[in-house]
Amino acid sequence: MPFTSVKKVADADFPTRWGHFRILGFQGIFDNSSPCNDSAPSTPTRTEDAVALVMGEIHSAPPIVRIHSQCLTGDVFHSLRCDCRQQLELALSTIAEAGTGILLYEQQEGRGIGLMAKLRAYELQDQGLDTIEANLELGYKADCREFELPAAILRQLGVTSVRLITNNPAKVEALEQAGIKVTERISAEVPTEPTNERYLKTKREKMGHLVG
Numbered sequence: 130m131p132f133t134s135v136k137k138v139a140d141a142d143f144p145t146r147w148g149h150f151r152i153l154g155f156q157g158i159f160d161n162s163s164p165c166n167d168s169a170p171s172t173p174t175r176t177e178d179a180v181a182l183v184m185g186e187i188h189s190a191p192p193i194v195r196i197h198s199q200c201l202t203g204d205v206f207h208s209l210r211c212d213c214r215q216q217l218e219l220a221l222s223t224i225a226e227a228g229t230g231i232l233l234y235e236q237q238e239g240r241g242i243g244l245m246a247k248l249r250a251y252e253l254q255d256q257g258l259d260t261i262e263a264n265l266e267l268g269y270k271a272d273c274r275e276f277e278l279p280a281a282i283l284r285q286l287g288v289t290s291v292r293l294i295t296n297n298p299a300k301v302e303a304l305e306q307a308g309i310k311v312t313e314r315i316s317a318e319v320p321t322e323p324t325n326e327r328y329l330k331t332k333r334e335k336m337g338h339l340v341g
């Protein structure tokens with residue numbers, strides 16, 4: 130197994146415009162990571178940072194959890210090519226309304242292919258390829274993400290059952306494979322924009338996302 134361990138490196142107060150969280154920093158260690166791209170060498174050891182925003186009492190019942198994959202273009206620049214920023218806001222407001230929950234922010238930019246590769250995939254999409262075809266054309270899998278790290282962080286927080294905010298059945302399955310029970314799926318569907326309709330159509334038709 131490539132995932133080896135996780136350690137908490139920070140735990141601080143974190144007020145946001147959605148409400149008051151704690152922000153926890155985690156560092157995951159992976160051994161013998163196999164590359165997601167055929168032409169890349171495998172790395173003997175690598176670290177991956179992740180952040181958890183935690184609100185309220187998370188142990189009395191399975192908490193609401195969102196595992197958000199980094200999307201610089203959406204999260205920071207509010208890109209309308211995808212729905213990531215809207216989903217991030219939906220997750221934070223859902224947790225704030227409940228007064229309890231966890232948002233895990235994972236550095237899985239571009240479903241794990243990295244920012245530069247995602248931008249190259251955007252170029253190919255501008256030429257007519259869909260999200261998956263563009264990844265494959267660049268030598269990557271359609272989705273390079275693994276969920277052992279978020280599962281280990283949840284365990285370290287004392288959480289083994291969750292109510293997961295997602296539209297992606299594969300994410301539910303991956304988290305369960307990693308040992309976290311998903312007692313409920315909460316929809317992460319957000320209003321579409323003309324600019325992300327094709328992206329969402331590919332997610333629905335080729336990746337099985339429960340949208341539309």
Ligand SMILES: Nc1nc2c(ncn2[C@@H]2O[C@H](COP(=O)(O)OP(=O)(O)OP(=O)(O)O)[C@@H](O)[C@H]2O)c(=O)[nH]1
Nearest residue numbers: 198199200211237238239240250260295296297317
């Ligand atoms: N490779 C690639 N990644 C993208 C593209 N657009 C968005 N992403 C990344 O997709 C990730 C989010 O994954 P999604 O497929 O939108 O959603 P999900 O996390 O699988 O499912 P939900 O839980 O329902 O949001 C983020 O890491 C984004 O950076 C793209 O065109 N190509």
Ligand SMILES: [Zn+2]
Nearest residue numbers: 200203211213
């Ligand atoms: Zn995005």
